[in-house]
Amino acid sequence: xxxxxxxxxxxxxxxxxxxxxxxxxxxxxxxxxxxxxxxxxxxxxxxxxxxxxxxxxxxxxxxxxxxxxxxxxxxxxxxxxxxxxxxxxxxxxxxxxxxxxxxxxxxxxxxxxxxxxxxxxxxxxxxxxxxxxxxxxxxxxxxxxxxxxxxxxxxxxxxxxxxxxxxxxxxxxxxxxxxxxxxxxxxxxxxxxxxxxxxxxxxxxxxxxxxxxxxxxxxxxxxxxxxxxxxxxxxxxxxxxxxxxxxxxxxxxxxxxxxxxxxxxxxxxxxxxxxxxxxxxxxxxxxx
Numbered sequence: 131x132x133x134x135x136x137x138x139x140x141x142x143x144x145x146x147x148x149x150x151x152x153x154x155x156x157x158x159x160x161x162x163x164x165x166x167x168x169x170x171x172x173x174x175x176x177x178x179x180x181x182x183x184x185x186x187x188x189x190x191x192x193x194x195x196x197x198x199x200x201x202x203x204x205x206x207x208x209x210x211x212x213x214x215x216x217x218x219x220x221x222x223x224x225x226x227x228x229x230x231x232x233x234x235x236x237x238x239x240x241x242x243x244x245x246x247x248x249x250x251x252x253x254x255x256x257x258x259x260x261x262x263x264x265x266x267x268x269x270x271x272x273x274x275x276x277x278x279x280x281x282x283x284x285x286x287x288x289x290x291x292x293x294x295x296x297x298x299x300x301x302x303x304x305x306x307x308x309x310x311x312x313x314x315x316x317x318x319x320x321x322x323x324x325x326x327x328x329x330x331x332x333x334x335x336x337x338x339x340x341x342x343x344x345x346x347x348x349x350x351x352x353x354x355x356x357x358x359x360x361x362x363x364x365x366x367x368x369x370x371x372x373x374x375x376x377x378x379x380x381x382x383x384x385x386x387x388x389x390x391x392x393x394x395x396x397x398x399x400x401x402x403x404x405x406x407x408x409x410x411x412x413x414x415x416x417x418x
Contacts, residue, residue, distance in 0.1 A: 157231040158382070159183045159224075161214055161273060162241030164191035166342035167292060169199070170371030171238055171378045176205030178379060181231040185210045185223055185241070206231075214241045214269030215261075224276040233280040236382045239270040239314075240292040244344055245307035259306045266310035270317055274332075278325065287330035288382045291318050292374075293393070295338045299401040315393055322391030331390035333381050338397025341368045364399035 158175045162168040164186035176182040176199045184199065186192035189211040196209035208230055212223035227234065243265055247258055270291055281287025294311040301308065315334055322332040339345065339359045345368075349356040360367050377396055380386055395401055 155179070155181060155232075156235040157181045157183065157227065157233060158236040158238065159185055159227060159234050159273065159277070160238040160240055161185045161212070161269065163238075164188060164195040166344060167337060167340060167371045167374050168238070168240040169195055170375040171240060172196075172207070173199045173203060174372065174375035174379050175236070175238075175382070176200065176207055177203040179205065180236065180382075181206045181208070183208045183210050183223075183227045183231060183234075185212050185214075185227075187211065187213055187241075214272060215264035217272045217275075220269075220272045220276060224273070228280075233284060234277040235281070235284065235286060236288040236290070237273055237277045238290045238292065238378055239273055241269050242266045242292070242310075245304055247306070248303045250303065251305055254305060259309075262306040262310045263313070267313045267317065270314055274317070274321060278321075278330070281330045282325070282328045285329035286384075287325070287328070288386075289321065289325075289330065289332040290378050290381050291332070291334040293318075293334045293336045295336050295395065295397045295401050297334075297336055297393075298395060318393070319391045326390055329387075331381070331387060333386075333389060333391070334393045335374060335377055335381070336393055336395045336397065336401075337369065337374050338395075338400045339363060339368045340371055340374060342371060362400060362403070363397070364403055367398065369396065369398060 158180040160168050160172040160175065160182065163172040163184040172182050172184050172195070182199065182205060184192050184196040184207055186195070192209040192211055196207040199205065200207040208227060210223040210227055213219040243262065245262060274289055278287065291314050293314040296304070296308050297311040297315050318332050318334040325332060345354060348354045374396055377394055381389065
């Protein structure tokens with residue numbers, strides 16, 4: 131008769147915590163980090179003592195964001211410019227980051243664009259569809275391709291992909307955007323399986339309505355109704371960029387080592403809500 135297995139027998143394997151629990155000095159790359167959610171994530175990592183690379187397409191904005199984050203947090207930051215859809219552009223930025231900060235331990239694929247084009251599929255320009263997939267999907271793959279080898283060698287890595295609540299709750303007339311955000315979940319799951327035995331975790335965050343400057347500007351322009359969107363959210367408000375940053379910080383930590391291939395929806399409950407017109411402030415019928 132075989133001896134009974136002990137807890138250590140069935141939980142042994144990659145020691146996720148050994149030598150990696152302290153974030154100090156680790157390198158993190160955040161793409162699309164000059165503003166909004168990306169800026170908040172980069173700021174959080176800098177405050178947590180990561181060497182933080184602020185990557186953006188716009189060099190001036192990347193430099194301004196990196197300087198602002200360093201001033202606010204006292205952390206180490208580096209501005210880098212890259213077109214995430216272009217592999218060679220990403221490689222040049224990656225090589226510069228590694229030369230100054232060392233290997234990348236954490237990658238946050240945040241770069242993306244909010245589709246301004248609404249319409250039926252018959253009117254969808256092929257170049258618009260291609261542009262959104264190139265930035266959201268190819269961009270995430272390009273950066274993951276660059277950092278994964280060093281993560282495998284270190285037996286530690288965290289890849290965090292920023293998707294959208296629209297990956298779970300599709301909306302009409304935004305086919306390109308919804309497709310791109312949904313594809314990020316496929317990347318997350320496939321890469322999580324590929325790297326699971328290498329000390330690397332790959333997860334996705336799906337934000338809901340977050341009060342970024344981009345969305346607030348659209349609300350001010352009358353494109354979005356701030357109050358209506360808040361009312362549709364079960365918790366009754368928009369989210370804040372720093373709330374997404376907190377989730378990213380948790381997923382980057384060694385303590386999250388048993389979470390991989392997951393999607394964390396951070397949306398105040400909007401994707402689980404049924405009828406968006408139902409009043410959640412009180413029961414539908416008088417209570418007996």
